[in-house]
Amino acid sequence: MTDITIDQARTIVSATLAKGREMGLKPLSVIVLDAGGHAKAFEREDGASPGRFAIAEGKAYGAVMLGMGGTAQMARAEQQAYFMAAVNGAFGGRVVPVPGGILVRDAEGAVIGAVGVTGDTSDNDLEAGAAGIAAAGLTAEG
Amino acid sequence: MTDITIDQARTIVSATLAKGREMGLKPLSVIVLDAGGHAKAFEREDGASPGRFAIAEGKAYGAVMLGMGGTAQMARAEQQAYFMAAVNGAFGGRVVPVPGGILVRDAEGAVIGAVGVTGDTSDNDLEAGAAGIAAAGLTAEG
Amino acid sequence: MTDITIDQARTIVSATLAKGREMGLKPLSVIVLDAGGHAKAFEREDGASPGRFAIAEGKAYGAVMLGMGGTAQMARAEQQAYFMAAVNGAFGGRVVPVPGGILVRDAEGAVIGAVGVTGDTSDNDLEAGAAGIAAAGLTAEG
Amino acid sequence: MTDITIDQARTIVSATLAKGREMGLKPLSVIVLDAGGHAKAFEREDGASPGRFAIAEGKAYGAVMLGMGGTAQMARAEQQAYFMAAVNGAFGGRVVPVPGGILVRDAEGAVIGAVGVTGDTSDNDLEAGAAGIAAAGLTAEG
Numbered sequence: 001m002t003d004i005t006i007d008q009a010r011t012i013v014s015a016t017l018a019k020g021r022e023m024g025l026k027p028l029s030v031i032v033l034d035a036g037g038h039a040k041a042f043e044r045e046d047g048a049s050p051g052r053f054a055i056a057e058g059k060a061y062g063a064v065m066l067g068m069g070g071t072a073q074m075a076r077a078e079q080q081a082y083f084m085a086a087v088n089g090a091f092g093g094r095v096v097p098v099p100g101g102i103l104v105r106d107a108e109g110a111v112i113g114a115v116g117v118t119g120d121t122s123d124n125d126l127e128a129g130a131a132g133i134a135a136a137g138l139t140a141e142g
Numbered sequence: 143m144t145d146i147t148i149d150q151a152r153t154i155v156s157a158t159l160a161k162g163r164e165m166g167l168k169p170l171s172v173i174v175l176d177a178g179g180h181a182k183a184f185e186r187e188d189g190a191s192p193g194r195f196a197i198a199e200g201k202a203y204g205a206v207m208l209g210m211g212g213t214a215q216m217a218r219a220e221q222q223a224y225f226m227a228a229v230n231g232a233f234g235g236r237v238v239p240v241p242g243g244i245l246v247r248d249a250e251g252a253v254i255g256a257v258g259v260t261g262d263t264s265d266n267d268l269e270a271g272a273a274g275i276a277a278a279g280l281t282a283e284g
Numbered sequence: 285m286t287d288i289t290i291d292q293a294r295t296i297v298s299a300t301l302a303k304g305r306e307m308g309l310k311p312l313s314v315i316v317l318d319a320g321g322h323a324k325a326f327e328r329e330d331g332a333s334p335g336r337f338a339i340a341e342g343k344a345y346g347a348v349m350l351g352m353g354g355t356a357q358m359a360r361a362e363q364q365a366y367f368m369a370a371v372n373g374a375f376g377g378r379v380v381p382v383p384g385g386i387l388v389r390d391a392e393g394a395v396i397g398a399v400g401v402t403g404d405t406s407d408n409d410l411e412a413g414a415a416g417i418a419a420a421g422l423t424a425e426g
Numbered sequence: 427m428t429d430i431t432i433d434q435a436r437t438i439v440s441a442t443l444a445k446g447r448e449m450g451l452k453p454l455s456v457i458v459l460d461a462g463g464h465a466k467a468f469e470r471e472d473g474a475s476p477g478r479f480a481i482a483e484g485k486a487y488g489a490v491m492l493g494m495g496g497t498a499q500m501a502r503a504e505q506q507a508y509f510m511a512a513v514n515g516a517f518g519g520r521v522v523p524v525p526g527g528i529l530v531r532d533a534e535g536a537v538i539g540a541v542g543v544t545g546d547t548s549d550n551d552l553e554a555g556a557a558g559i560a561a562a563g564l565t566a567e568g
Contacts (some may be wrong), residue, residue, distance in 0.1 A: 087200075089236065181470060188432050239432060332493075335493075361508040368512070377514070382512075
């Protein structure tokens, strides 16, 4: 397993926020975690509510710990709500299973980290984050 | 209370993983708990997501603490979701009530431990774990 | 309450890391919290251990929640260890009372946030962070 | 960052336990964590007390999250007890700062995981674990 670098993480954060401005989204918050689920970089734009770190982190943490993007987690939660609730108990409540939690894969397909975006609708959060990941030359699995 | 031995636990772990390879499953993680719910042995295959310990442990812990395999727990969760949520509150969120949590019984029918398998579908996880338990000459209750 | 802006936070993070490189320090991690103790920006350099977010956050959180820089917190901990332990109980264990936790004040002297730096010695962490805060035209209270 | 493999982890566990038998130690428990602090492999010998997972994990977790072996953590705890107590608060009480928590480095010196050994004296735990890491061709930092 290789880990995302701080240079890649910075590119993802700045390109995600730039995409959000281009799309006219509400103020965004973006986190990049490494392949072990530990924070590499985070920014919260002015005007975002103060609790956005925990939501961004929960989206990205669930993705990397479960090896599933937020879209797949949401599908599982809708099919089997008690399962995702139980999984979240096992992770101390740190998993937020909706779009905007995005796995980051390198050219070989290995997971090297995850991104969490929050602030607008879940689908817009995902679109901005995927653009950020692409700007770093990496592959997003939303 | 008789407890599963480390030799039995090692056989279960290696035979479960061998069965997973034979079935062509995704990378698996396997835990063996003793009759008190405490870890004896664990392995996580390369390529499995980092959070698999908590899920394997949650499946096995629920089985041994409730005295019910994961299949029976899932049935209860589907009938009465609030009950399993309340049970999980009582156990600090450590119960993951789906197949792949397996009680282990000795020749007299006594529970001597539990196994938790995660990584593929819940049904495949159970099939691999049951094969591992059988390889140790013990009886699985999934 | 005026809060630190994302532009100020970015300047602090990048100037702190630049100062660390200039001083030849080990890989650093830097967090900027707003005046309510909530994360605005964070970066962890390549080669820093994975747990550095929690330590950086603990230094900055203690500073802003108690209204005391890390140096003053350390003095208090050395005089009255049980008091700081009790304070930490009240804050759920989030306070790390050593240098490298730095209050950030604006031109009127109001606290607008806090910075936490970790990775080298506590004194070096503080020196790098103070340089970062100065680069943003703000006043550091270490 | 590369991660320790399951084959390396298995070698470390079995060679640590073999060393413990050779030294005539009490029953041991051994965990191997990856570079992100997540369990790869664990075994608890028959006769070890049931709580040994948490102690083994706490030794290894502190090592990898702080980037310091247990010996260095113990020295810091003896010099500045309130600091290690505060750090442990930041990590939810998961850090056990004594010998037997061992960083694992590859040939280039990169941390690829950590080992935690518990059951005998801390110094004997460390000696057995270091032998296990050497058996896998890796470098131990106790």
